[in-house]
Amino acid sequence: MSRSRKGSKKASRKSSASSKPSANRKPVELDAEQVSAAIAPIELPKDEQERLAAAMSQRHANVMRVRRDRTDAFRFSHSDADSLNPIDVPWYPLALAIPDGFHASRSIDFAAGDFYLQDAGSLLALAAAEAHTDSLSGQLVCDLCAAPGGKATGLLEAIGDDGFLLANEPIRSRVAPLAYNLSRTGSDRYAISSEDPDALAEKLPGVFDTILIDAPCSGQALLSRGRQSKGAVNESMVATNAARQQRILAAAHKLLRPGGTIVYSTCTFAVAENEDQIDWMIRELEMQPFPVSTLSDYQSPLADCGYRVWPHRDECAGAFAARLTKPIVVGESEEAAEFSEDPWLLRRGVLRSEQPLDSDCDELIQSVLGVSPSEADTEGSVFFRQRDWIAEAFCKGAPEWVKQDWTIGPEVAHRTGQTWKPSHACALRHTSDPLTVNAARIELDDTEAATFLAGGTVPTDLRGWLIVQHQNRPLGWGKADGRIGKNHLPTHARMQVAKNVTQEQST
Numbered sequence: 001m002s003r004s005r006k007g008s009k010k011a012s013r014k015s016s017a018s019s020k021p022s023a024n025r026k027p028v029e030l031d032a033e034q035v036s037a038a039i040a041p042i043e044l045p046k047d048e049q050e051r052l053a054a055a056m057s058q059r060h061a062n063v064m065r066v067r068r069d070r071t072d073a074f075r076f077s078h079s080d081a082d083s084l085n086p087i088d089v090p091w092y093p094l095a096l097a098i099p100d101g102f103h104a105s106r107s108i109d110f111a112a113g114d115f116y117l118q119d120a121g122s123l124l125a126l127a128a129a130e131a132h133t134d135s136l137s138g139q140l141v142c143d144l145c146a147a148p149g150g151k152a153t154g155l156l157e158a159i160g161d162d163g164f165l166l167a168n169e170p171i172r173s174r175v176a177p178l179a180y181n182l183s184r185t186g187s188d189r190y191a192i193s194s195e196d197p198d199a200l201a202e203k204l205p206g207v208f209d210t211i212l213i214d215a216p217c218s219g220q221a222l223l224s225r226g227r228q229s230k231g232a233v234n235e236s237m238v239a240t241n242a243a244r245q246q247r248i249l250a251a252a253h254k255l256l257r258p259g260g261t262i263v264y265s266t267c268t269f270a271v272a273e274n275e276d277q278i279d280w281m282i283r284e285l286e287m288q289p290f291p292v293s294t295l296s297d298y299q300s301p302l303a304d305c306g307y308r309v310w311p312h313r314d315e316c317a318g319a320f321a322a323r324l325t326k327p328i329v330v331g332e333s334e335e336a337a338e339f340s341e342d343p344w345l346l347r348r349g350v351l352r353s354e355q356p357l358d359s360d361c362d363e364l365i366q367s368v369l370g371v372s373p374s375e376a377d378t379e380g381s382v383f384f385r386q387r388d389w390i391a392e393a394f395c396k397g398a399p400e401w402v403k404q405d406w407t408i409g410p411e412v413a414h415r416t417g418q419t420w421k422p423s424h425a426c427a428l429r430h431t432s433d434p435l436t437v438n439a440a441r442i443e444l445d446d447t448e449a450a451t452f453l454a455g456g457t458v459p460t461d462l463r464g465w466l467i468v469q470h471q472n473r474p475l476g477w478g479k480a481d482g483r484i485g486k487n488h489l490p491t492h493a494r495m496q497v498a499k500n501v502t503q504e505q506s507t
């Protein structure tokens with residue numbers, strides 16, 4: 001049983017930090033002098049500079065950020081009996097170290113969306129947004145630099161059943177992985193856009209309660225993964241990135257409502273891209289520091305609302321995060337008061353006239369989802385839209401502006417040739433809206449699930465489209481003919497499940 005892991009040894013993040021990198025890229029090495037120049041004017045004692053330089057060229061193991069609605073079950077099945085509630089990443093309690101012998105990225109649990117694999121440093125931004133608490137619940141949130149979704153997925157889980165997330169990624173080729181990762185959360189409370197931040201700010205000024213800017217940066221923390229060259233510490237590289245970050249921050253400020261919060265983060269050590277940007281926001285945008293009390297252990301020596309985790313201290317690649325707020329200025333107080341009563345109030349946007357869906361698409365959606373798009377397209381209900389060969393369904397209560405043509409919604413169906421098929425994202429969707437109720441479901445055991453994930457068929461006497469599940473967790477679609485279910489997992493969702501140490505023990 002992949003979820004029965006009693007008796008397994010839980011790895012400390014320290015020991016796994018020296019484990020073999022899974023990627024073939026070689027870490028890029030810097031000496032203590034280069035490192036000290038990169039972090040100036042922050043000063044570290046000589047021996048600490050050396051430890052930092054060594055740790056920057058060492059790849060740290062990823063951790064599992066467990067999906068919020070599965071945290072309890074997952075913790076129980078992946079913990080030793082004597083430590084049911086381990087906290088492996090001190091700044092982010094929803095994350096766990098990967099237990100020894102557990103092939104996390106090749107497990108059924110991973111395929112079922114139980115967790116997201118990421119460097120512990122990237123959780124600092126989520127910690128600054130307090131995404132592990134209920135404080136984002138019900139908010140209108142924007143992730144302005146969202147792909148591939150390591151943080152957007154955490155925000156989406158944190159906003160709960162009443163909030164809404166706009167995940168923006170200006171680089172088109174990065175939108176597909178972002179959409180896939182968002183769908184893996186099972187939530188439908190999001191839209192995606194692919195806009196330059198300035199253009200987005202023109203469309204939605206003053207709308208969002210919280211905005212995350214996980215900015216493109218010189219990426220010095222990526223040296224340890226071999227994903228960045230030594231050029232990352234060049235002054236000109238840092239200056240170019242700092243200038244771009246200020247343009248993005250200025251746009252974010254326009255997108256934010258008075259009283260709203262900005263969380264700014266990078267994966268670099270350069271002060272010009274970190275603490276200096278806090279100073280710039282305070283000076284040029286008149287923002288106010290909004291310290292995060294739970295992160296006081298990580299406070300930057302240069303800014304009281306900025307936080308750093310370091311490779312040599314914190315068993316991660318390193319990261320920076322800051323939190324600031326946009327003050328409510330005199331004269332805006334009435335509008336701001338309305339905002340605080342109803343953060344959804346300002347729903348700018350022009351409604352397009354809606355086209356009916358293709359009749360085949362409508363029929364498919366009706367049969368697998370149990371709701372007719374032609375009838376559901378009324379106020380307060382799911383909003384369906386067809387865009388060429390894709391059909392999308394926005395959640396109930398989504399802001400009006402999602403109806404504009406620059407948004408991309410959660411996909412429910414797609415057309416290949418002349419045939420409409422339900423989309424992978426639709427199988428994974430858990431929702432309080434009246435969707436997915438009609439689709440039949442089939443439950444697989446471990447071996448059958450591994451076969452399905454590798455692209456194989458499923459045994460069933462059912463007919464038609466069915467959602468294939470493992471321990472009540474949807475894995476994808478099958479289409480059955482009364483004998484077998486044909487596999488409809490998209491290629492990028494297929495995988496070879498690894499035999500885990502504990503599976504071997506239990507068989």
Ligand SMILES: C[S@@+](CC[C@H](N)C(=O)[O-])C[C@H]1O[C@@H](n2cnc3c(N)ncnc32)[C@H](O)[C@@H]1O
Pocket residue numbers: 122144145146147148149150151152169170171174196197214215216217244248
């Ligand atoms: C550090 S990565 C974001 C990682 C992401 N937040 C995550 O956790 O998975 C920065 C992202 O910003 C995007 N980007 C590049 N130029 C941008 C710009 N001018 N405005 C906004 N985002 C930009 C990049 O394509 C990249 O996906």
